[in-house]
Amino acid sequence: MARPMRADARRNQEQILLAARDLVAERGPDVPLDEVARRAGVGIGTLYRRFPDREALLHALALDALTRTVAAAHAAAEQETDPFDALARYLREALELRVSAVLPALMDVVDLGNDPELGPVREKSARLVRSILDRARTAGALPHDVTFEDVGMMLVRIARPLPGPLPAEAKHELARRHLELFIRGLGALAAGEPAVAAELRVPG
Amino acid sequence: MARPMRADARRNQEQILLAARDLVAERGPDVPLDEVARRAGVGIGTLYRRFPDREALLHALALDALTRTVAAAHAAAEQETDPFDALARYLREALELRVSAVLPALMDVVDLGNDPELGPVREKSARLVRSILDRARTAGALPHDVTFEDVGMMLVRIARPLPGPLPAEAKHELARRHLELFIRGLGALAAGEPAVAAELRVPG
DNA sequence: GGCGAAGTGGAGCATTTTTCTCCGCTTCAT
DNA sequence: ATGAAGCGGAGAAAAATGCTCCACTTCGCC
Numbered sequence: 001m002a003r004p005m006r007a008d009a010r011r012n013q014e015q016i017l018l019a020a021r022d023l024v025a026e027r028g029p030d031v032p033l034d035e036v037a038r039r040a041g042v043g044i045g046t047l048y049r050r051f052p053d054r055e056a057l058l059h060a061l062a063l064d065a066l067t068r069t070v071a072a073a074h075a076a077a078e079q080e081t082d083p084f085d086a087l088a089r090y091l092r093e094a095l096e097l098r099v100s101a102v103l104p105a106l107m108d109v110v111d112l113g114n115d116p117e118l119g120p121v122r123e124k125s126a127r128l129v130r131s132i133l134d135r136a137r138t139a140g141a142l143p144h145d146v147t148f149e150d151v152g153m154m155l156v157r158i159a160r161p162l163p164g165p166l167p168a169e170a171k172h173e174l175a176r177r178h179l180e181l182f183i184r185g186l187g188a189l190a191a192g193e194p195a196v197a198a199e200l201r202v203p204g
Numbered sequence: 205m206a207r208p209m210r211a212d213a214r215r216n217q218e219q220i221l222l223a224a225r226d227l228v229a230e231r232g233p234d235v236p237l238d239e240v241a242r243r244a245g246v247g248i249g250t251l252y253r254r255f256p257d258r259e260a261l262l263h264a265l266a267l268d269a270l271t272r273t274v275a276a277a278h279a280a281a282e283q284e285t286d287p288f289d290a291l292a293r294y295l296r297e298a299l300e301l302r303v304s305a306v307l308p309a310l311m312d313v314v315d316l317g318n319d320p321e322l323g324p325v326r327e328k329s330a331r332l333v334r335s336i337l338d339r340a341r342t343a344g345a346l347p348h349d350v351t352f353e354d355v356g357m358m359l360v361r362i363a364r365p366l367p368g369p370l371p372a373e374a375k376h377e378l379a380r381r382h383l384e385l386f387i388r389g390l391g392a393l394a395a396g397e398p399a400v401a402a403e404l405r406v407p408g
Numbered sequence: 409g410g411c412g413a414a415g416t417g418g419a420g421c422a423t424t425t426t427t428c429t430c431c432g433c434t435t436c437a438t
Numbered sequence: 439a440t441g442a443a444g445c446g447g448a449g450a451a452a453a454a455t456g457c458t459c460c461a462c463t464t465c466g467c468c
Contacts, residue, residue, distance in 0.1 A: 037418095045416065053456085105367055107368045156366060162308060164312070186389070188389065192392045248447065
C-alpha cells in the first residue's frame with residue numbers, strides 16, 4: 001500500500017504539473033525540464049524525484065488532461081438541456097483547461113491511443129464528445145458536413161497559443177474571443193441550412 | 205555593382221529559402237540549419253555562404269513572405285469584382301503561400317515592425333488587406349464585429365500545421381478544409397445579421 | 409518539542425545538439 | 439581551357455540539456 005504523500009510534496013507535484021501544462025502548451029514537449037521546475041517554484045531535483053524522466057512527466061500530464069476532458073464533457077452534457085448549449089459549454093471549458101493545447105503537443109511523444117492507461121480514458125472522452133456533437137447535429141444546430149474531427153481540430157487551432165510578444169493571459173483572452181466567433185459561426189451555418197429533418201421522420 | 209549570381213547559386217538560394225519556409229512553419233525558428241540545408245539538397249557550407257548566420261536567413265525569409273503577401277493581396281483585390289470573393293481569394297492564396305505560418309513563427313526573432321527593410325512592406329500588406337476587409341464589410345459580407353486582427357489571427361491559427369503524425373501534405377489539406385469552413389462561417393454570420401445599411405445611406 | 413522518515417534544492421559532470429569555419433574539389437561561364 | 443565562383447561536409451568549439459548526488463530542511467507523529 002502506498003502511504004499518502006506528505007502535504008508539501010503533493011503541493012509541489014501539482015505545481016509541477018501545472019507549470020508543465022502551460023509550458024508544454026506554449027513551447028512544445030521539448031521544453032527544458034529545469035524551466036518547468038523554475039516555473040513551478042521547485043528545484044530540479046524535486047521534479048526528478050517525482051517524475052523519473054521526461055516521459056513520466058508527459059505521461060502524467062496526458063492522463064491529467066484526458067481525465068479533465070472527460071469530466072468537462074460529462075458536466076456539459078448533464079447540465080445543459082439545449083444540445084447546442086451543451087456543445088458550446090464543452091468547448092469553452094476545454095479551452096479553459098488547455099487540454100486542446102496540451103494533448104496535441106504530446107501526440108508526437110506519448111502514444112495516446114495504445115497506452116494501456118491513457119487509451120481507455122481517451123476513448124471515453126471521445127465517446128462523450130461525439131455524443132454531444134451528435135445531439136447538436138440531430139437538433140439541427142450543427143452543419144451536417146462538420147465532423148467530430150473538424151470540431152476537435154478547430155478547437156486545437158484556437159487553443160494553441162499564438163506566437164508573439166503578448167503575455168500569455170492576453171493570448172488566452174484572444175483565444176476565448178475566437179472560440180466565440182467559431183461557436184457563432186457554427187450556429188449561423190446550421191441556421192442557414194435547408195432543413196433535412198423531414199427525411200428523418202418516420203414516413204406515414 | 206553586384207554582378208549577377210551564377211545560375212546554380214541562385215537555384216540553391218531559392219531551394220534554401222523554400223526549405224526554410226517549410227521547416228520554420230512546421231518546427232519554429234530554431235530548426236537546426238543543417239536540416240534546412242539537407243532538405244534544400246545543399247551542403248551546410250553552401251547555406252552559410254549565402255546566409256552568414258541564422259538571423260540573416262530568417263530575415264530573408266520574412267522579406268520573401270511579406271513580398272508575396274503584398275502580391276497576393278494585390279491580385280485578389282484586382283481580379284475579383286465581388287468583395288467577399290476577393291477576401292476569400294486572398295485568404296486561400298495566403299494559406300497556400302504559408303505566409304501565415306511562417307511570419308508568426310518569425311515574430312519572436314525578427315522585428316517585423318521596426319526593421320527598416322521589412323517595416324514598410326509589412327505596412328503595405330496590412331493596408332491592402334485592410335482595404336479588402338473594409339470593402340467586404342461595407343458590402344455586408346462580413347460581420348461588423350470581426351476585425352482585421354480577428355481575421356488575421358484566425359488565418360494564422362488555420363495555417364499553422366497541427367502537431368501529430370500526419371504527413372505535411374495531409375495537414376495542409378486539412379488546413380484548406382478548415383479555411384473553407386471559416387470562410388463559410390463568416391458569410392453565414394454576415395447573412396444572418398440585421399442589415400444596418402440603412403444607417404449608412406445619406407438621409408433624404 | 410524531539411525524532412526519524414520524507415522531502416528539498418541546485419552544483420556540477422556527462423551527454424547531446426547546434427553552430428560555424430576551413431579548404432580541397434567541382435562547376436559554371438566566358 | 440581556364441580561372442573565378444561555388445560546393446560540400448568533416449570536425450573543432452560552444453551551447454543546451456539531462457540527470458545524479460548528497461548535505462540540508464521540513465513534516466508529522468509520538
